[in-house]
Amino acid sequence: MNDYLLDNQQAEAGERFGSLAELFDPGTFRHFETIGVTSGWRCWEVGAGGLSVPRWLAARTSHVLATDIDVSWLRAEAPIEVREHDVARDEPPPGGFDLVHARLVLVHVAERERALRSMVAALRPGGWLVIEDADTALQPLACPEETGPAERLANKIRRSFRQLLAERGADLSFGRTLPRLLRSAGLTGVCADAYFPIASPACRALEAATIRQVRGGLVAAGLATEEEIETHLAALAGGALDLATAPMISAWGRRPVA
Template identity: 65%
Template sequence: MARDDGYLLDNRRSEAGTRFEALSALFDDSTFRHFEAAGIREGWRCWEAGAGGPDVPARLARRVGPAGRVLATDIDVSWTETAAAQGVEVLRHDVALDEPPTGPFDLVHARLVLVHVADRGAALRSMVRALRPGGVLLIEDADPAMQPLICPDEHGPEQELANRLRGAFRELLRQRGADLAYGRKLPRLLREAGLAEVGADAYFPVASPQCDVLEAATVRQVRDRLVAAGLATDEEIDRHLASVEAGRLDLATSPMISAWGRRPPGP
């Protein structure tokens, strides 16, 4: 993802590993369902853009086998490097600023990347250029504006506080240029980029222990910024974390929009 000194969820923070593990548990099966629908098989060449954690690249490498290729890129590859031992190539790369890596690729995938990138259009064009004719691009991004509540069942003060803090987190994202309605735009953007056979769907859990893990790690990671911006107090954050860790909240995620398209054959 594009480098941004104001990026809230910096991979260098200790909470990043916890977040990657929770996101993997929540969304990897859905992601790989889309890979299978795209026809992935042994020998495919795959680029995982803005990989973040190691789980998707490592699982991709097992799926395509020794005859295939998996390249994992990010501007911070500190968490991804553990996948190198599992046959994954790792490259430090800014998807919006750098030329696409040497391909072409049968599959290019980015999850929770473009919503945070300042020049999303340039990043998308770069990924399209990296596809072989007939290759598949799968972009998965959240759409917090479509379902803004972390507690859809707001039946008490704990749930109200959780939703208010989630709104504060979204405000910090907005201030840093995140497009909180980006997910719903993906089908149109893939068509405008020249891809064919475009489709999309959405998935989000509405209650899961991993949602609790993800929320606690996220709040801890942005705590200082929330307080500094006057969007929350330390007491409110402590109270919310206690509710999360006690398991009293049914926490949801924002809808994950998965959109796919195929580069048409030809020059």
């Protein structure tokens, strides 16, 4: 995770967390409701980033542990406990959890299998694991309808961003593997779905914050020029681009009771 392209130290991280919450929190919370999150549960939010998911869980359960390798954007709010933790390298927190959730975490972690084992090991018998990760290779375009130069530039920059991610160890086809991985980990009742928004203002806000955050890397690698980035950011600000995100694959399964 030392090579993580979208680290929490930059100001754009907060903007990205807000956009991601707007786009994907409703689906995440729907999955939580499906599995029956309720009072008395102990929950572990892995790679929390911001507080939107921990706060939703805290309003409905008895204890929420929010962890990340960088807790800059987190703060403790009873019953939320905040802890610095690397899911791929550190031992899982003790005590057992009724729910373990990670969104957009494993896709960026080199030691994905170890991290997944750690999360499964943290489940109580009957506990649920919910993993949500992007699959950029399933839908790689920023603008699925490429109608003009602004859309072509957006797609070029998205391809360049994907290249940077891959060079940093991200698995751009990881999301589709989640159902199989959860079954292989011994979980039962495994289900999955996928969602990606198009033409939402939050898509444009997420893209703008992301490109500002990685522009130095894009330029240094010769993948985009400063002029191209400024042109793309201006198009985003103009609001005319029908932008899309990569599909978010959500998979959930339960640790057997016996």
